[in-house]
Amino acid sequence: MEVKSTNQISKELNRDYESVLRFVHEIQGVAGKHLREFTLAGVIELDETYPHAGNKGVKQRNPGNVV
Numbered sequence: 001m002e003v004k005s006t007n008q009i010s011k012e013l014n015r016d017y018e019s020v021l022r023f024v025h026e027i028q029g030v031a032g033k034h035l036r037e038f039t040l041a042g043v044i045e046l047d048e049t050y051p052h053a054g055n056k057g058v059k060q061r062n063p064g065n066v067v
Contacts, residue, residue: 006021
């Protein structure tokens with residue numbers, strides 16, 4: 001199975017990124033409702049993981065620069 005980004009899918013389908021993103025979120029929501037129906041067992045391999053590294057793009061206030 002080939003994994004594609006939302007951006008890549010929107011380009012390939014010639015659709016607006018936001019529309020594709022809404023659809024992806026809808027599919028994820030439906031799939032999430034059925035997660036309890038599946039049980040993983042044995043060896044499970046994950047090819048890519050993205051650990052949460054905080055709030056990217058959110059500037060932290062520097063307490064050393066108090067005016």
